Amino acid sequence: NAGVTQTPKFQVLKTGQSMTLQCAQDMNHEYMSWYRQDPGMGLRLIHYSVGAGITDQGEVPNGYNVSRSTTEDFPLRLLSAAPSQTSVYFCASSYDGTPYNSPLHFGNGTRLTVT
C-alpha cells in the first residue's frame, strides 16, 4: 500500500514556465486536496476535490489549476510559474473529507523553486 504518492520530489522552474505536480493515491479515497507550506504561514489549502469530476477552490487558488478525471489522481497545474509560488506542495486525501471520520493522509511533498 503506497498511500499518497507525489512526483517529482524536487523541481526548479524559471518564471513563466508551466508544469504539473502529480498526486496519486491507492486508498480509494474520494476526497483529495492540495496544500502549500510556507515558513510562518502553515499549510494553506489551494484546491480540493470531493470526487471524480468535482473540484473547488481553497484559500489560495490563484495561479493553479486542477482536474479530477479519476478517483486515484489529482494533478496540480501551474500555468505560468512565479517566484511567489516557490513553496513545498503537499497532496492529501481522505475517505470522505470529514476529518473526524477520516483523517487526512499526506504525501511527502514536492519542493518547488521558481527563479
Add this chain to the structure above:
Amino acid sequence: QQQVKQSPQSLIVQKGGISIINCAYENTAFDYFPWYQQFPGKGPALLIAIRPDVSEKKEGRFTISFNKSAKQFSLHIMDSQPGDSATYFCAAHHFYNTDKLIFGTGTRLQVFP
C-alpha cells in the same frame, strides 16, 4: 487572516521535559481540533485530535487540553524525547465547511538529549 493562531513558532526542550504548544481560535463553529506531526522531508501525519465536548484527551505521552470558553487548546508532550523533534501543526474543522481543515502556522520542536 489567520483563523487558528499557534505559538510558539519554535521550542527547545531538554529530554525528559514537558513540551507545550498553544493554539487559539475565534470561530465558534469549529467542531474538531486535530494535531498533526511532521518530520523533516515528510508530510504531516495525524497525531491526536479532540472534539469540543471534552476538556482533555490523552494518548500515551501526548495530551490535548481544551478550553472551550477561552477558545484555546494546547498540546502537551510529557517526557519529551529526541524522537519527538518535529514540526507540530494544530488545526480546526469548520462544522459547516465539511471539506476544509484550517491549519495553524506550525511549531518547530527540538528536544535535546
